[in-house]
Amino acid sequence: MTENNERRVISVIVINEASVLSRITDLFSGRGYNITSLTVAPIPESKYSRLTIVTSGSVRVIEQITKQLHKLIPVLRVYEHADLVEKEMALIKFPITENLSDINTLCEAYNGKIVNVGENMIIAMVSDEPKRVENFLTAIKRYNPKEIVRSGAVALER
Amino acid sequence: MQISGAQMVIEAFIAEGVDTVFGYPGGAIMNVYDEIYKQDKFKHILNRHEQASIHAAEGYAKASGKVGVAMITSGPGFTNAVTGLADAYMDSIPLVVVSGQVPMSLIGTDAFQEIDAVGISRSCTKHNYLVTDAKDLPRILKEAFYIANSGRPGPVHVDIPKDVTAQIEEFNYDIEINLETYKPHTKGNPRQIKKAMEAIANAKRPLFYLGGGIINANAAYEVRDFVHKTGIPAVETFMARGVLSYDDDLLIGMLGMHGSYASNMAMSETDLVIALGARFDDRVTGKLSEFAKNAGVIHVDIDPASISKLVNADFPIVGDVKNVVNDMLNLIDKVNSDNYESWRDTVNNFDELHPLTFHEDSDRLKPQWVISRVGELLGDDANISTDVGQHQMWTSQFYPFNRPRQFISSGGLGTMGFGFPAALGVKAATPEKISINFTGDGSILMNCQELMTAVEQKLPVINIILNNNFLGMVRQWQTLFYNKRHAETDLSVQPDFVKLSEAFGGIGYRVHTKEEFDAALKDAIEKNVVAFIEVKVERMENVMPMVPAGGSLFNMMLLEKKEK
Numbered sequence: 001m002t003e004n005n006e007r008r009v010i011s012v013i014v015i016n017e018a019s020v021l022s023r024i025t026d027l028f029s030g031r032g033y034n035i036t037s038l039t040v041a042p043i044p045e046s047k048y049s050r051l052t053i054v055t056s057g058s059v060r061v062i063e064q065i066t067k068q069l070h071k072l073i074p075v076l077r078v079y080e081h082a083d084l085v086e087k088e089m090a091l092i093k094f095p096i097t098e099n100l101s102d103i104n105t106l107c108e109a110y111n112g113k114i115v116n117v118g119e120n121m122i123i124a125m126v127s128d129e130p131k132r133v134e135n136f137l138t139a140i141k142r143y144n145p146k147e148i149v150r151s152g153a154v155a156l157e158r
Numbered sequence: 159m160q161i162s163g164a165q166m167v168i169e170a171f172i173a174e175g176v177d178t179v180f181g182y183p184g185g186a187i188m189n190v191y192d193e194i195y196k197q198d199k200f201k202h203i204l205n206r207h208e209q210a211s212i213h214a215a216e217g218y219a220k221a222s223g224k225v226g227v228a229m230i231t232s233g234p235g236f237t238n239a240v241t242g243l244a245d246a247y248m249d250s251i252p253l254v255v256v257s258g259q260v261p262m263s264l265i266g267t268d269a270f271q272e273i274d275a276v277g278i279s280r281s282c283t284k285h286n287y288l289v290t291d292a293k294d295l296p297r298i299l300k301e302a303f304y305i306a307n308s309g310r311p312g313p314v315h316v317d318i319p320k321d322v323t324a325q326i327e328e329f330n331y332d333i334e335i336n337l338e339t340y341k342p343h344t345k346g347n348p349r350q351i352k353k354a355m356e357a358i359a360n361a362k363r364p365l366f367y368l369g370g371g372i373i374n375a376n377a378a379y380e381v382r383d384f385v386h387k388t389g390i391p392a393v394e395t396f397m398a399r400g401v402l403s404y405d406d407d408l409l410i411g412m413l414g415m416h417g418s419y420a421s422n423m424a425m426s427e428t429d430l431v432i433a434l435g436a437r438f439d440d441r442v443t444g445k446l447s448e449f450a451k452n453a454g455v456i457h458v459d460i461d462p463a464s465i466s467k468l469v470n471a472d473f474p475i476v477g478d479v480k481n482v483v484n485d486m487l488n489l490i491d492k493v494n495s496d497n498y499e500s501w502r503d504t505v506n507n508f509d510e511l512h513p514l515t516f517h518e519d520s521d522r523l524k525p526q527w528v529i530s531r532v533g534e535l536l537g538d539d540a541n542i543s544t545d546v547g548q549h550q551m552w553t554s555q556f557y558p559f560n561r562p563r564q565f566i567s568s569g570g571l572g573t574m575g576f577g578f579p580a581a582l583g584v585k586a587a588t589p590e591k592i593s594i595n596f597t598g599d600g601s602i603l604m605n606c607q608e609l610m611t612a613v614e615q616k617l618p619v620i621n622i623i624l625n626n627n628f629l630g631m632v633r634q635w636q637t638l639f640y641n642k643r644h645a646e647t648d649l650s651v652q653p654d655f656v657k658l659s660e661a662f663g664g665i666g667y668r669v670h671t672k673e674e675f676d677a678a679l680k681d682a683i684e685k686n687v688v689a690f691i692e693v694k695v696e697r698m699e700n701v702m703p704m705v706p707a708g709g710s711l712f713n714m715m716l717l718e719k720k721e722k
């Protein structure tokens with residue numbers, strides 16, 4: 001395909017039952033589409049779960065994915081909008097020898113803080129738009145982060 | 159009533175009106191077979207291979223319009239059935255396939271004959287279930303039949319562990335199906351339909367592109383009416399043969415790789431494609447960017463995912479073809495069939511230029527002659543199935559189909575070995591018709607064990623083996639595109655097909671001439687037992703015309719012209 005591959009966020013409401021997740025991921029892998037991130041959690045007081053999938057592809061590919069997702073029997077709804085509120089969380093482990101007040105100040109700028117302090121390491125948390133989380137992770141490179149965990153995006157249409 | 163899971167399967171089948179089940183027993187499904195033994199409401203046909211059971215159920219479903227039902231055991235029973243499931247999925251055939259599974263307590267332990275069946279069938283079924291509690295079984299079975307035969311039809315697989323078939327629970331089948339997440343859209347959008355009809359009225363060179371979905375939707379007669387009232391020429395896909403009768407003046411022919419010159423030219427020249435239940439398969443469109451290049455597209459399909467998947471639809475209409483065509487018929491006043499007269503002439507001229515034909519120029523019989531001859535002799539009295547290869551394309555080109563569900567063939571997956579077992583299912587569904595399977599010397603060996611099923615069940619399918627001593631279709635590509643390097647396609651070494659059939663209790667004929675062929679066919683019909691008629695045909699015949707893979711429909715390789 002010559003069309004450009006743009007980042008897309010798809011949210012899917014599915015019946016919360018065994019095998020539903022593999023139905024969805026199979027659909028991507030069987031067609032050679034890549035999943036950048038995927039989060040799942042039950043929707044409170046319902047039999048449904050919400051998945052947020054970040055993927056990339058041309059308009060046509062994304063349209064196909066959306067339709068194919070919809071075709072799966074346990075899928076209730078598929079949203080593919082540009083107009084979403086998106087958030088992502090990251091946990092980062094730093095050596096305790098780094099400048100903790102700098103790190104803390106940076107974290108605060110990204111809705112985060114230091115959440116755990118151990119003998120040799122501290123763990124910091126930030127939560128923000130995925131793009132900003134990315135920026136944050138670039139900015140903290142010089143504090144020698146030892147491990148980084150990202151949650152993947154969650155999103156809600158406005 | 160309190161019954162076992164196994165009994166529930168039987169009761170559900172009876173409630174669904176199932177009269178024939180194809181299958182093969184084994185350890186994990188034995189509880190259900192025990193109940194089959196005890197009942198007399200439906201018939202069980204023991205195929206001699208699980209793949210054949212699924213194909214037979216497909217043939218049954220296609221010929222009858224009902225859901226085909228098959229039953230198999232776990233592990234190898236299931237894996238043998240996978241090709242059949244994939245075939246049914248590709249061709250949108252409604253099936254319910256029940257498989258046994260190892261007991262719940264053993265799942266995940268690499269138990270004897272354990273395989274993750276739902277993991278495998280996920281990608282080749284419309285839906286599947288692993289039943290973990292017999293309490294769910296009535297609902298699951300009811301959903302399975304509903305899902306298989308609604309919306310875009312397809313196979314549904316239900317995997318039942320052995321202890322679940324033994325579990326005793328309350329059975330109530332009188333339940334509402336309530337699938338909030340599955341509601342097929344059957345009624346077309348009236349505004350789109352109106353716009354589409356206006357587009358038809360304004361078009362100068364519109365063309366119907368008829369697909370297999372019409373047959374699934376039982377809409378062939380409505381479509382015939384629509385075509386006749388509009389006076390718009392039509393092409394059929396391979397899967398749609400029989401939607402229009404072969405002698406319909408408005409039927410140009412088959413579209414695609416081995417479609418007729420006139421059909422492919424019409425598609426290249428049209429200004430409005432009216433696609434009904436078709437999915438723009440690559441074997442049909444040829445090079446996509448050149449397909450119906452200057453045309454608008456109306457696309458009616460029950461499956462939204464088929465619309466604008468490959469070719470952008472200007473008038474997308476999601477709905478059951480039958481409903482949509484009926485709605486369109488209500489607006490038929492908008493269309494004046496006289497407007498298309500010169501277009502009809504253009505199309506007829508294409509056909510006169512390069513009609514679909516063949517030359518009788520060899521000592522050996524031509525396969526096309528054999529197929530045409532059966533058409534002359536049996537016509538509407540036969541249901542026709544095929545295997546996969548050249549003989550399949552020739553059958554589609556040269557048999558005079560004149561009704562839907564007369565032609566049963568593996569289109570999407572192209573499964574060699576489909577024809578014979580499918581024909582058994584066809585015969586079981588429509589015993590009043592003669593069941594003919596056109597097959598090849600390669601394909602027939604892929605399910606020839608079904609001779610035993612045919613003899614035992616008295617299903618007198620007539621297999622006409624068009625023997626070219628080649629994997630002919632592959633050989634044709636090698637001849638044309640691989641500089642005649644015929645790698646591993648020469649089938650000079652062959653069984654004695656006559657004896658093979660006889661060994662199972664069938665009858666066999668080997669024929670070289672037209673007279674011998676007529677006599678053999680007549681005799682086989684009279685004897686009314688399963689038959690192999692081996693016809694020695696011209697070895698190097700190619701299926702023509704042909705759009706080379708990836709080429710444009712208007713660039714066809716044509717049959718050489720010969721002076722009489």
Ligand SMILES: Cc1ncc(C[n+]2csc(CCOP(=O)(O)OP(=O)(O)O)c2C)c(N)n1
Nearest residue numbers: 547548549572574598599600601629630631
């Ligand atoms: C199960 C399977 N394996 C391989 C193929 C590839 N294939 C397509 S046509 C063909 C040749 C079929 O030979 P035969 O049955 O003799 O038919 P013919 O083309 O000679 O009429 C083959 C090998 C297939 N379609 N299905």
Ligand SMILES: [Mg+2]
Nearest residue numbers: 598599628630
């Ligand atoms: Mg052959």
